[in-house]
Amino acid sequence: MALSRLRGVAAAAAVVLMSLTACSTGPAGGSSGGGTAAASNDAFPVTIEHAYGETVIEEQPERVATVSWVNDDVSLALGVVPVGMPKVEWGGNENGSTPWKDAKLEELGAAIGSENAPAQYSEADGIAFDEIAALTPDVILAAYSGLTQEDYDTLSKIAPVVAFPDTAYGTDWQTSTEMIGKALGKSAEAEELIASTEETIKTKAAEYPQLAGKTFIYGNLEPAASDGVNVYTANDNRPKFLNSIGMKQADVVTEATGDSKEFFIPWSAEKANELESDVFVTWVPDAKTKQQVLDDPLLGQIPAVENGALVADSDNTLTLSISAASPLSLPWALDTFLPMLAEGADAADAS
Structure with missing residues (x-):
């Protein structure tokens, strides 16, 4: 999703149904x-x-x-x-x-x-x-x-x-x-x-021990754009969710954002190779776009992309459940999103 649309979805924080009868x-x-x-x-x-x-x-x-x-x-x-x-x-x-x-x-x-x-x-x-x-x-x-x-x-x-x-x-x-x-x-x-x-969340995440301690960057990748990378900061709900399941935001993002109150920062595609993390998570409109990211001469240099640890979500509803995280959306999404993350973590381990 282009950043202009993602600004609205901002959250940009994962993923949805549990029993809430005690509250109903x-x-x-x-x-x-x-x-x-x-x-x-x-x-x-x-x-x-x-x-x-x-x-x-x-x-x-x-x-x-x-x-x-x-x-x-x-x-x-x-x-x-x-x-x-x-x-x-x-x-x-x-x-x-x-x-x-x-x-x-x-x-x-x-x-x-x-x-x-x-x-x-x-x-x-x-x-x-x-x-x-x-x-x-x-x-x-x-x-x-x-x-x-x-x-x-x-x-x-x-x-x-x-x-x-x-x-x-x-x-x-x-x-x-x-x-x-x-x-x-x-x-x-x-x-x-x-x-x-x-x-x-804790119980479901425990089923995927390979996620614990893995570093991540949650961003938005747009192939063939000179400013084709936007990276979500710790203020956004997407990184907050990944932190909650035991993953760790990559140091390169933490150092670049400092005490910023923005939920994302732009990152030049020319410096894509500096985005060091075990896993890179992004939204894509379709499988074709994921392949374009892999083939892009700049975005393809992102270490996690090179290592096969790109987690590319093309389901708009799943993306919404994570970025606009709530007590209803998160449990709904876990069974779909956690296996995707685990596949990326496995690729990182194999690299």
């Missing part, structure tokens, strides 16, 4: 699709700190709207069906959704197309302010997003907004879950969800 309360609010927890120990009002200050939520929300990716996944995982959420327009299915989202919506009695389904709005041209306002939400979830100050101010005129805590598109799924759990009055459920998801 089902939809409330009839055809509105709004959901709220019947039982909660959280006291309101609550104050949530984020990049644009503080947001006070006076009462437990009953009508939840979301923007960007991840936020709707977390809300659903906590048993709360939003009244509105964005269509998934890259990596999505015919429902404007994803397999993991569809499964949870059906479980909560709010499948796309049913009377309890959340409204869906397009973000192809930016945030759907008017459509969100028409839903009269009690809170707008944007813990994982790229909201600008202007976006935040506009949304705040509609309802209290939970913005990202520090870096645009850099919020890890655990922090998103904590923030959203607090906003929805479901902090205990959020803690349980994080723990169970982390345990699922």
Whole structure:
């Protein structure tokens, strides 16, 4: 995916379905699709700190709207069906959704197309302010997003907004879950969800011991382009996921990014041979492009590419599940993504 499109998918953090019945309360609010927890120990009002200050939520929300990716996944995982959420327009299915989202919506009695389904709005041209306002939400979830100050101010005129805590598109799924759990009055459920998801990842990753300690670079390769390499930093959800399964970001990336808050850095294809790591992970539109990377006179000099340890993912939905990682998407993707990584690790061992 070209970086301009990947900026939106940013996350850019892996991979999706586990049992979340302990967190499920089902939809409330009839055809509105709004959901709220019947039982909660959280006291309101609550104050949530984020990049644009503080947001006070006076009462437990009953009508939840979301923007960007991840936020709707977390809300659903906590048993709360939003009244509105964005269509998934890259990596999505015919429902404007994803397999993991569809499964949870059906479980909560709010499948796309049913009377309890959340409204869906397009973000192809930016945030759907008017459509969100028409839903009269009690809170707008944007813990994982790229909201600008202007976006935040506009949304705040509609309802209290939970913005990202520090870096645009850099919020890890655990922090998103904590923030959203607090906003929805479901902090205990959020803690349980994080723990169970982390345990699922740990258990699955243990089936592939060759991944432990392997160095990686997660990037985007565009053959025949002079600036044909973009490398994701530790701020992005993709490297965060690989770290969580015991892999280690390559020193060349760590040293080049320093304390940058960007989720990626450009890298000249002329210096591709300096991208030293055991495994290189990238997205490609098709198998043909992977072969073009292998044959490219510059990109082919990337050590992991030379050694046959290029992990090239051409499944948009799988890419989305990793880059916009959530407690629903990650368990869904593990059985597909981990074997791909293990194959790359095996090639590194054999080189």
